[in-house]
Amino acid sequence: MSAKGDTPAIELRQVDSTVPDGPGRRTILDGVDLSVAPGELLAITGPSGSGKSTLLAIAGLMRRVDGGEVLLEGRATVELRDRARTALRRDRIAFVYQAANLLPTLTAREQLELIGHIRREPRREARLRADRLLADVGLAERAGQLPGEMSGGERQRVAIARALMSRPAVILADEPTASLDPNLAMEINELLAARAREQGPATVIVTHDEISAGLADRRLHLLEGSLRTSPEVALRP
Amino acid sequence: MFLALRDLRSSWRRFILVGLVIALVAMLSTVLVGLTNGLVKDGTSGLRALPLTHLAFQPGAESVFSRSTLDRTALDAWKAQPGAEASPLGASFVNAASVGKGPNVDLALFGVAEDSFLVERPEGRAALQGEPGLVLAEEVRDEGVEAGDRFRFAGSDLALPVLGFTFAGSYGHVPVGYVSLEQWQKITFGGSGSDRFSAVALKLPSGSDTTAVNKAAGTELKTKEQAYSGSPGYSAETATMSLIRFFLLVISALIVGAFFTVLIVQRTNQIGLLRAMGASGGYIMRDGLGQMTIVQVASTAAGGSFGVAIILLLENGPVPISLSMPGVLAACAYLVLAGLVGSFVSIRRISKIEPSVALSAGQV
Numbered sequence A: 001m002s003a004k005g006d007t008p009a010i011e012l013r014q015v016d017s018t019v020p021d022g023p024g025r026r027t028i029l030d031g032v033d034l035s036v037a038p039g040e041l042l043a044i045t046g047p048s049g050s051g052k053s054t055l056l057a058i059a060g061l062m063r064r065v066d067g068g069e070v071l072l073e074g075r076a077t078v079e080l081r082d083r084a085r086t087a088l089r090r091d092r093i094a095f096v097y098q099a100a101n102l103l104p105t106l107t108a109r110e111q112l113e114l115i116g117h118i119r120r121e122p123r124r125e126a127r128l129r130a131d132r133l134l135a136d137v138g139l140a141e142r143a144g145q146l147p148g149e150m151s152g153g154e155r156q157r158v159a160i161a162r163a164l165m166s167r168p169a170v171i172l173a174d175e176p177t178a179s180l181d182p183n184l185a186m187e188i189n190e191l192l193a194a195r196a197r198e199q200g201p202a203t204v205i206v207t208h209d210e211i212s213a214g215l216a217d218r219r220l221h222l223l224e225g226s227l228r229t230s231p232e233v234a235l236r237p
Numbered sequence B: 001m002f003l004a005l006r007d008l009r010s011s012w013r014r015f016i017l018v019g020l021v022i023a024l025v026a027m028l029s030t031v032l033v034g035l036t037n038g039l040v041k042d043g044t045s046g047l048r049a050l051p052l053t054h055l056a057f058q059p060g061a062e063s064v065f066s067r068s069t070l071d072r073t074a075l076d077a078w079k080a081q082p083g084a085e086a087s088p089l090g091a092s093f094v095n096a097a098s099v100g101k102g103p104n105v106d107l108a109l110f111g112v113a114e115d116s117f118l119v120e121r122p123e124g125r126a127a128l129q130g131e132p133g134l135v136l137a138e139e140v141r142d143e144g145v146e147a148g149d150r151f152r153f154a155g156s157d158l159a160l161p162v163l164g165f166t167f168a169g170s171y172g173h174v175p176v177g178y179v180s181l182e183q184w185q186k187i188t189f190g191g192s193g194s195d196r197f198s199a200v201a202l203k204l205p206s207g208s209d210t211t212a213v214n215k216a217a218g219t220e221l222k223t224k225e226q227a228y229s230g231s232p233g234y235s236a237e238t239a240t241m242s243l244i245r246f247f248l249l250v251i252s253a254l255i256v257g258a259f260f261t262v263l264i265v266q267r268t269n270q271i272g273l274l275r276a277m278g279a280s281g282g283y284i285m286r287d288g289l290g291q292m293t294i295v296q297v298a299s300t301a302a303g304g305s306f307g308v309a310i311i312l313l314l315e316n317g318p319v320p321i322s323l324s325m326p327g328v329l330a331a332c333a334y335l336v337l338a339g340l341v342g343s344f345v346s347i348r349r350i351s352k353i354e355p356s357v358a359l360s361a362g363q364v
Helices: A052-059 A082-092 A108-118 A123-136 A152-165 A182-199 A210-214 B002-010 B012-048 B072-079 B122-129 B138-142 B181-189 B211-217 B224-230 B234-266 B268-276 B281-314 B325-352 B355-360
Strands: A010-021 A024-036 A041-045 A067-072 A093-096 A170-174 A202-206 A218-223 A226-229 B054-057 B085-099 B105-112 B134-137 B150-153 B159-166 B174-180 B199-203 B220-223
Touching (some): A041 A052, A041 A182, A041 A210, A052 B355, A082 A093, A093 A152, A108 A152, A152 A182, A182 A202, B002 B012, B002 B281, B012 B224, B054 B224, B072 B085, B085 B181, B122 B134, B122 B174, B134 B138, B138 B159, B138 B174, B174 B181, B220 B224, B224 B234, B268 B355, B281 B325
Parallel strands (some): A041 A202, A041 A218, A170 A202, B105 B174, B134 B159
Antiparallel strands (some): A010 A067, A218 A226, B054 B199, B085 B105, B085 B150, B085 B199, B150 B159
16 A cells, blocks of 8 residues: 555556457456555556556546546546546646657657646746756756657656656656667666656556666556566665 | 647648648639629629619619610609609610721610719710710720721611710620710610610619609619629629639638548547647647648638739739739638638547557657
């Protein structure tokens, strides 16, 4: 259960999820319970097709469940309408993707300013905050560059800064270092872990990578639709 | 339009093709407005030039002069209308054969009384009051007709000299010629003429209640603009042009709609990403519609400007074309509107794109 704080940042209770499969449906998640405290870094590992991305989509309020409940900072979300779920994503949840998923026509600074624009933040305030976050991830000099002009590591650092832009309660990272070489992967993992701990959001990293998982406060393993405690529990460095 | 403006800045090449097509449609639409206006002017400029506000026709004439014959009873009834000026007007199409070496010409022959309010210029009154003769539209001079040339009218033994030329315009695409009402009646009815004419030309104060007088006169009252429809070919020409312009609007809406659909399909991942970030459907739709509005307004303005240039280039040539800025602006506004309707139909796809697309997206 929660490592820090009383109310979990994100909590899944007995979540079921299925997908259409021929005439019937195939179970992806089967009665999954999960609770992540504010400031906690959780790694979820599991083989391909085990439902890691589905779990992330459900935790990120992108996908509806077939059963169970998803609570964000203690608030039940399953019965919420799409509009309310969208607003929660905007204000309380951020994603870091496998590919950085930056918009190709926006500069690094604009990637962050877009979050401010969606959240209707004052433009000047959003710009100052974007510059500060880019400086935090070591990209102050690259603020005016387009994604096509940056390296893979730089793009992923912009993605992390973008995730922090909305001051989220939860960051959900889907294999954030899968497309990077080991040195860069370590750099990005450390950055993500450090920023998460400094700024306080609960962070869930779905990964195949043992090194990434090793940086987490806690590890869980997803297998055949169920979450189990991973045998190798890493200690925080 | 945070994203729309930056997307246009970075990916403007993507919008060139659709912009070019919209610009071409706008150019064509503008030229069609010019042609419609030119044809209308060519068909009715003679009537437009007359300082009247209404015309009273024989009932059932539907503004066609050749279907209308009135007499003094109708004229006297209209003269009794308070504040009204009423004058008989004869109008018919004739072929004028040159007596001599000059060319034969077709004329829309208007017969007006010498003291009519329709004849505003003193020299015009003098011409109609003096020796019987013709005052012709300037266009006829371009055909080689000169003052003093004599013309005999088909179906009549009457031969009249050309007294001079004036801006008389044309009616039914035929140059207008003026004669006195008396001469017009002789040409039209033969012999010593008859005291009949085609319609009563009226200058009515605005807001006049004409119901009783119209009934007493036994006439069918038309405004000047309504009377344009009696010009030969007017309705067919304007209907044809309107139909072509309508098809252009439909084509424009389809082109923009198709382009926008492709654009949305291409941007499925991007839209999914925006939804994952918490952007509402309305935010994304406003952004997309804003972008298409910018593309359409810019392209329509460019195409419309080019169309205006073409009209100005052709305006004094043989093609009946005439610039009407209100008409051009209205046509361009309709084009933008049609494009927006096209965009709006396809933009509904955005609401069907799931945010979870972002998890499998492959943006940079």
